[in-house]
């Protein structure tokens with residue numbers, strides 16, 4: 001019974017990945033181009049999200065600043081989810097809805113990229129970060145699910161929306177993580193050439 005339940009998670013996750021691959025490969029490739037333009041012109045990536053998506057935001061920035069699978073120069077990325085002093089001060093003095101947007105206004109420059117992650121597309125602090133990024137002439141890569149929610153309206157035509165076609169938060173997050181690894185792999189391939197992985 002329990003093992004069957006566990007196996008069903010694996011099957012559902014694999015099914016979604018098969019189904020989503022042809023739907024998401026184009027927006028993911030568009031996101032790669034946005035990231036490449038950013039890093040080759042001296043820009044940086046700011047990333048944000050709540051809960052599991054905060055972990056995803058940090059996962060991405062760790063692989064940009066550190067490395068993914070291949071040796072390469074450092075790439076600039078900052079997760080806006082990590083500084084507890086900044087987060088508590090902004091939430092305490094202003095509102096939790098602006099914990100990311102104030103950091104975007106403080107750190108964002110034209111040509112930078114905001115990686116905005118929300119499985120529902122409806123988290124107010126992520127939506128406010130998108131608005132702040134537009135004020136700073138940044139491109140936004142939005143990762144969502146469940147039809148995209150309010151992120152559909154928040155994003156511009158010049159942004160990239162990667163919307164996972166599933167309603168369950170955990171399944172959406174599983175495809176978000178795969179997407180982040182696709183982004184890291186493709187940026188490395190375009191920067192270094194299409195070689196085999198070294199790690």
Ligand SMILES: O=C(CO)[C@@H](O)[C@H](O)[C@H](O)[C@H](O)COP(=O)(O)O
Nearest residue numbers: 050051052053118119120123169170
């Ligand atoms: O990881 C999970 C569920 O798998 C949760 O921590 C989840 O990330 C949180 O409930 C978030 O607050 C959901 O926000 P969002 O993805 O809708 O923006």
Ligand SMILES: [Zn+2]
Nearest residue numbers: 051052170173
């Ligand atoms: Zn989770």
